[in-house]
Amino acid sequence: MRFLLLLLPLTLFANLNIAVSYPYIGALTKSIGGENVETVVLANGNWDPHFIVPKPSLISKVRNADGLIMNGGQLEIGWLPPLIKRAGNPKTNVNASTFLNLSNHISMIDKPQSLSRSGGDLHPDGNPHFHLDPNNILILANIIKEYLSSIDSKNSQIYEKNYTVFSDMWKKKIELWNKKMLSKKGAKVVQFHNILAYFNKAYGVQNIATIEPLPGIPPSSKHTIETIELMQKEQPCCILHDVYHSTKTAEFMSEKTGVKIVLMPHDIGALDSVEDLTSLFDYLTSAIK
């Protein structure tokens, strides 16, 4: 009986069925779409967003979608293209009007000056983790509203209304977060990978080093020792660590320098307590003590 239920087409249950790459996009789309939109999140929030496994079950999710929203900026390059290829769904093709690449609407920072793999796993268009600046969430909400209205114009008023509700709430939250983070301005931090670039920029937090020597290249003992020396000189407040890399090297550094490790969720579901977009930023803005 349960097997029969699994075989039922997904489209029976929702008005508009939108597949999204990461949980934060799902939450944002749900906020704007409300009851008219069902979102299907492809990636786990507690995994490295660069390394999602293109499981066959995801092919079916893309195949049955009425549209696809992705982060872009090459964050999905290692896993989304084979899913789109296999799904055989014209609505999720890159050139379709039902396909939305969020990175096209954000001005990205840290665009590499020169591009070579000798510099590690570089993102040619800049740092793609732009959703961790709460101000960008507003821009993204607006883009998603426009997108939903364009593909489902009969409900555009509802999307407009939901957007207003969301953005009013979010602006109030931004003020609160700004207040919370005011005292953290100028704080120096170390990260594993510069995933918090936009968050740090928004609140004037200064990233002085990364534990990985180059983007995507695992820690080396030489780089670790250099970073420890730098930390002893610069006295950062903390090591802001993502949830998906091993904290082994960070623990060693912490032991040598006394700088504490703070786990920073990058998306909804990265930690159990991070259940939605506001709790993500509530957590992030409270993390640096």
Added chain:
Amino acid sequence: MKKQLCLSLVASSFLFAQTDIEQLRTEMNKQQLIIEKLQEKLEKLENANANKEPIKTEKFVAPQREAFDQSKFMPDISLILDASYVSRSKKDDEVAHLEVPSVVHGLLGSHSDGDVTHSTYNANNGFNLNYAELALSSSVDPYFTMDAIFHLSEHGFEIEEAFVTSTALGHGLRAKGGKFLSNFGYLNEKHHHAWSFSDMPLVYESFLGLHAINEIGAQLQWTAPTSTYLMFGAEVLQGENEQMFGNNTIGDVEAPIAKGSSAPSLFVAYVKSSIDIDDTTILGGISYANGSSRVDHSQEEVPSAFSGDSSLYGIDLTVKHYFDSYSFLSWQSEWLMRDMDGIGYALDPADISVVTTTTNLRKKQAGIYTQLEYGINKNWSAALRYDTIYKNDVVEDGVNLNEPDSLNSYSAMLEYKTSEFAKFRLQYNRNEALYNEDGLRQKIDTIIFQTNIAIGAHGAHSF
């Protein structure tokens, strides 16, 4: 009224005229000075600019250089180099003469077939350049994409794949045409650099050869509109596999040993499904291939030929569990069974156009490979593989030849990646499936150190 107003205005202007003129003069002088100063400044600035860069005279000439430039439409290009160092317990010449009885001749090593040199990966003791793979990929227009994979080796240039795929059919349909790797089973479609070992499983390479089912033809796949992954596929292929299928006339066209059959002559169908249980993915499939067989071994030491019909059955199961983003445990197995039914021809080694004996030949052979891989982290991975051909029923004119049927091989490998673009693998193989001309089982140990390096833009691999 209007007139009066005008007159009074004129009169008043005359009255004030004398003092006004004085004021205007001083004002004009002031302005003159300001203008002169500004002019000086302007000249200075213009000179400074002139020194830095000459004033552009071609201001209205549009740049023509990139008017018809199409370099932005360059397809994704990548080059993958695969090389190995091999140390084998037997000499190359010896290995090339060994066979898996009634299955395949010269499995390991290279052998010459007329003008063409065939060699498997890691064929020779010492250094091997397995291939330099050039891959091109791009969308064609809103309706198609095109992919091409060329294998360049010391022996020549090979079109491994060159196909067009539809992107706009909808309804979960996808069509492919050209030369491509069949989606039969699990491993068949995967490129060498995506394998967990540096050689092919025994049962695959013995039944189908190094490139497995790699044919010119057409493919149609349909993903069902269900929440559970369910995919059906069918392929019509030319049917030119050298080990198992074929449709060419064998021998002289005027007086053939076996007449050819009409092409296309190979048909493949499969169904695949997958479920996830938490962070464990289970992918399974059932595959079937049927085609005419014209297998020409007239150039070999013991010349022979086969003409008939063959079926290949496959079941594959992959279970992969993820501990986190970088570490996993994967168990991958495939079962292949083939049924070849036809006529066997023994040819005269002195004159291969002469048939010495003709027999009714039926081969029912089956094998399995099963492998367990542990992805320790982003850099390290280790795997074990067990290969066997456990069924080898060869019946000639109703008489079972009682060929050996416990043909095994064991492999272990350790892999280190400096990044996802550079892979170094140490592999050990123990092959107990090969027999010499005297019918004696040979045990061959092989150590392979393989390097696989990729540059350029190479698309991500599917599951």
